[in-house]
Amino acid sequence: MRLFNRFAAATALPRQRGTAGPAPHLQICAHTDDDLYFMTPDLLQSVEAGVPIVSVYLTTGEADGINLAMDDPARKTAVPDFAGYTAARQHGIRAAYAAMVTGGRRAPWKRETLKVRDGVTAEIATLGENRVTLIFLNLRTGHGADGSSIIGLWRETSADLATLRPTDSPIPAKSDGRRMTRSAVIDTLADLLKHYAPSVVRIMNPDPDRTAIDQKTGEITYADNPDHTATAFFALAALDVYERTAPEQPPAVESYLGYCNKLRPNNLSAQQAARKFSYLNVYGGEDGHDCEKAPGLCGDRPLGNRAYNRFYGQSTSYRWQPSTSWLQLRADGRLTAFGVRGGRPVMWTQDRPGGETWSGPEPLGQWPATDGRCLSRLDAVRDASGRIHVIAVRARVGAAPERQQRDLMHVVQDAATGEFGAWTDLQSPYSPAAQHEARRRSLGMPIVAVTGNQVRVVIRNFGGGLSTRLLTEEGWQPWGDLQGGALEGAAAVTLSKGTVEFYATSRMIGMGMLRWHQTTSGGAFQRDYGTQLARPAAPVTLVEQSDGSLLMFSRQPGTGWVLANRQHTAGGTWNTQPEITDTTPGFGPLAHAVLPTGEAALVQRSDDHGLTLSIQPLDGSALSHEWTPLGGSPLLHAPSATLDAHGRLVIAHLDAQARLNTLALDPSNGYRPAGTPTWSAHPAPASRVAEPTRV
Known part of the structure; x- marks a missing residue:
C-alpha cells in the first residue's frame, strides 16, 4: 500500500495506533528546534498526556554549515559541512524527544525513507509504537542554498528548492539535491x-x-525568521487543500509566535521556562553529554548554551490570541459554545436549558464557502435583545501581495428564529490593494464590547493603535482610529452606566498599560497613558465592583502569578500596588463570570494545563487566595465560563482531541465541585479507525 500514488516505489507510512488511540497532534515547523522553542509547553503537555506526536520539518536549517559553539575559536578556520550540521540538528531533536518520552537522550529510533512529491525522498523517524514521528523534508536554506530560500519558493521568485541529504541519513545518496516545487511542498x-x-x-x-x-x-x-513565515504560509495552504477533502475530524489549528516573543513580557513561569530550556539543552548538546568523541551526535552546537540569552524562549505566545467569551447563554435558555474546526466556525449547543447533553459541532452560520479560512479566535457578546453576536477573522493567503487578505467577519442570531445566518464581511481598516499587504497582515485579533444593542469591535492596527467599527440600528459605521501604541492583547469592559473601556499593554517599556475610555455612553473615546499599571503577561480581566470601580486581574511576567489591582474610585486612578491572589504559576488569560451572589468566578489555566477556580468578592473586601483544582488537562486555547438557565456556573474548554468539555457547578455548594470534578465531553470520544484513508 502506498502513500502517494504518483510514484510506484513510494514507501508506505507506518500504521497508526490502535482503534482506541487518540488522534495525533501534528506540528509543521521550519527548523528542527521550532517546536521546542515556540510550541512548548503545549507540545510537552501533549507528549506527557500520551497523545501521539508528528512533527514535520521543512528545511535543513544548515546556516553556515559549522557545527561549533559560537564562541569556539575553531570556527574561524572550520570548513563548512552542511550535510554534517544538518545531521547534527536532526540528531539533537531526536535526543530531545527521547528525553521527553523516556527521560534520557538515548533511545532507539526507527529511521526510514519516505518518497514524497516531485520524487523527493524524505526521512521519517519513529520512537516507540509511533509515540513520536519526525519527518524531515530537508529543503535547503542558508549559505548552502545558493541564494534560494523557502520564502522565495512561497513567493514564486524561485521555481524550486534543492534538498540536502544529511550525513548518515537512510536517504539514498543518489537522491541528494532533488528539487521540490512550491506545489509539491x-x-x-x-x-x-x-x-x-x-x-x-x-x-x-x-x-x-x-x-x-x-x-x-x-x-x-520583521521580528522573525522568514523561514518561519514561509512555513506558516505553506501550512495554511496545505490545510486548505486537506480540509476540502471533508475530513471526518477537522483539526483545531494553533499559530505560535517566533522571534516576536522577545518584544513582549515573558509569559512563562520560571518553572515552565526551565523545563523548556532543559530540552533545548538536550537539543543543543548542553545537557552534560560528552561531545568530544562524536561531535555530530551532540546536536545543534551553535545554539548550545545560547538558547536562553536569545530572549524569545521565555514565552510561548499565540498569534491568534485566544478569547474567553466563547460560551454564551441564548435567549431560549440554552448555552452555546463557539469554536473553529477545519478553518470553519462551529458551535455546540445544549439540547435543553440547563441540560447535560449537547449537540455539535455544527456549522456556525453560512461561512463563505470557497474563499478564506476562519482563524481560531472567536469573540462573542450578547446584546440587550438577547441576540448573540460573533466576530471572527477570515484569512486568505497567496504568493502575490493582493492575495494576502485579512478581514473581520460578523454573524448574529435572527431576532425571530434565533438561528445564525450568513456572515457579513466587515473588511479591514486597510484597502485590499497590493501595497497595503503589510498593513492587513499586521491586524490583531478582534475584541468586542456591547452597550444595549450597539456592538463595538476593536482590533490592533498597523500603527499599534486600535481601529474600531460600531454596529448601530443604521448598520455598521465606517472604520475609525482610536490611535495609541499597544501590544496585541487588549481587553474590554462595559460598565453598568453604559460606557466602554479598553486596556492594552503599551509597546513602550516603562509605560505600563494604556486605557481608552468613554465618559458618557456612546461618547468619544479618550486615551489615558498614565495608568501606571504594570505590563502584564496576558490580556487582563476587568470586572466592575459594586461601587462602580473596576477590579483588574492580571498575569505577572516571569512568575505566572495572578495579581489584582483596584481603581480608587469609579472612573478614577488605579492603586498600582497589586495584591497577589495566587502564587501557583499559570498561563494565559482568565475566564470569568459574575455570580448572582455579587461575586466573580475566575477560571485560570495552571502550569500543568489543568484549570483552577477562585470566587472573588466585588464589594471591595479582601480578595480570596483560595483556588480549587478542576482538572481538565490538557486543553487548547483558553477556557470560558458563564451561568446557565438553572443558575449553575458552567466552565468550558476544548480538550486535546478538540472536543468541547463542560463542567457545571451548583450554587448550593458555593459554585465549587463536590468531590472530584467530572468533566463531560461533547460529543463522547469516538473510536479511531485502524488505518487512515490513503491519498
Missing part, C-alpha cells in the same frame, strides 16, 4: 495531514510583528 503537507488525520495542528506565525520601516523604500523589517 503544499501537496506533500496535505498528504501527511490526510494520512495522520490530526486533531490539532500547530503552525508557525504567518504574520509577524514589524520592527522597522525604511522611510525611503518602504521596506519592512
Whole structure:
C-alpha cells in the first residue's frame, strides 16, 4: 500500500495506533528546534498526556554549515559541512524527544525513507509504537542554498528548492539535491495531514510583528525568521487543500509566535521556562553529554548554551490570541459554545436549558464557502435583545501581495428564529490593494464590547493603535482610529452606566498599560497613558465592583502569578500596588463570570494545563487566595465560563482531541465541585479507525 500514488516505489507510512488511540497532534515547523522553542509547553503537555506526536520539518536549517559553539575559536578556520550540521540538528531533536518520552537522550529510533512529491525522498523517524514521528523534508536554506530560500519558493521568485541529504541519513545518496516545487511542498503537507488525520495542528506565525520601516523604500523589517513565515504560509495552504477533502475530524489549528516573543513580557513561569530550556539543552548538546568523541551526535552546537540569552524562549505566545467569551447563554435558555474546526466556525449547543447533553459541532452560520479560512479566535457578546453576536477573522493567503487578505467577519442570531445566518464581511481598516499587504497582515485579533444593542469591535492596527467599527440600528459605521501604541492583547469592559473601556499593554517599556475610555455612553473615546499599571503577561480581566470601580486581574511576567489591582474610585486612578491572589504559576488569560451572589468566578489555566477556580468578592473586601483544582488537562486555547438557565456556573474548554468539555457547578455548594470534578465531553470520544484513508 502506498502513500502517494504518483510514484510506484513510494514507501508506505507506518500504521497508526490502535482503534482506541487518540488522534495525533501534528506540528509543521521550519527548523528542527521550532517546536521546542515556540510550541512548548503545549507540545510537552501533549507528549506527557500520551497523545501521539508528528512533527514535520521543512528545511535543513544548515546556516553556515559549522557545527561549533559560537564562541569556539575553531570556527574561524572550520570548513563548512552542511550535510554534517544538518545531521547534527536532526540528531539533537531526536535526543530531545527521547528525553521527553523516556527521560534520557538515548533511545532507539526507527529511521526510514519516505518518497514524497516531485520524487523527493524524505526521512521519517519513529520512537516507540509511533509515540513520536519526525519527518524531515530537508529543503535547503542558508549559505548552502545558493541564494534560494523557502520564502522565495512561497513567493514564486524561485521555481524550486534543492534538498540536502544529511550525513548518515537512510536517504539514498543518489537522491541528494532533488528539487521540490512550491506545489509539491503544499501537496506533500496535505498528504501527511490526510494520512495522520490530526486533531490539532500547530503552525508557525504567518504574520509577524514589524520592527522597522525604511522611510525611503518602504521596506519592512520583521521580528522573525522568514523561514518561519514561509512555513506558516505553506501550512495554511496545505490545510486548505486537506480540509476540502471533508475530513471526518477537522483539526483545531494553533499559530505560535517566533522571534516576536522577545518584544513582549515573558509569559512563562520560571518553572515552565526551565523545563523548556532543559530540552533545548538536550537539543543543543548542553545537557552534560560528552561531545568530544562524536561531535555530530551532540546536536545543534551553535545554539548550545545560547538558547536562553536569545530572549524569545521565555514565552510561548499565540498569534491568534485566544478569547474567553466563547460560551454564551441564548435567549431560549440554552448555552452555546463557539469554536473553529477545519478553518470553519462551529458551535455546540445544549439540547435543553440547563441540560447535560449537547449537540455539535455544527456549522456556525453560512461561512463563505470557497474563499478564506476562519482563524481560531472567536469573540462573542450578547446584546440587550438577547441576540448573540460573533466576530471572527477570515484569512486568505497567496504568493502575490493582493492575495494576502485579512478581514473581520460578523454573524448574529435572527431576532425571530434565533438561528445564525450568513456572515457579513466587515473588511479591514486597510484597502485590499497590493501595497497595503503589510498593513492587513499586521491586524490583531478582534475584541468586542456591547452597550444595549450597539456592538463595538476593536482590533490592533498597523500603527499599534486600535481601529474600531460600531454596529448601530443604521448598520455598521465606517472604520475609525482610536490611535495609541499597544501590544496585541487588549481587553474590554462595559460598565453598568453604559460606557466602554479598553486596556492594552503599551509597546513602550516603562509605560505600563494604556486605557481608552468613554465618559458618557456612546461618547468619544479618550486615551489615558498614565495608568501606571504594570505590563502584564496576558490580556487582563476587568470586572466592575459594586461601587462602580473596576477590579483588574492580571498575569505577572516571569512568575505566572495572578495579581489584582483596584481603581480608587469609579472612573478614577488605579492603586498600582497589586495584591497577589495566587502564587501557583499559570498561563494565559482568565475566564470569568459574575455570580448572582455579587461575586466573580475566575477560571485560570495552571502550569500543568489543568484549570483552577477562585470566587472573588466585588464589594471591595479582601480578595480570596483560595483556588480549587478542576482538572481538565490538557486543553487548547483558553477556557470560558458563564451561568446557565438553572443558575449553575458552567466552565468550558476544548480538550486535546478538540472536543468541547463542560463542567457545571451548583450554587448550593458555593459554585465549587463536590468531590472530584467530572468533566463531560461533547460529543463522547469516538473510536479511531485502524488505518487512515490513503491519498
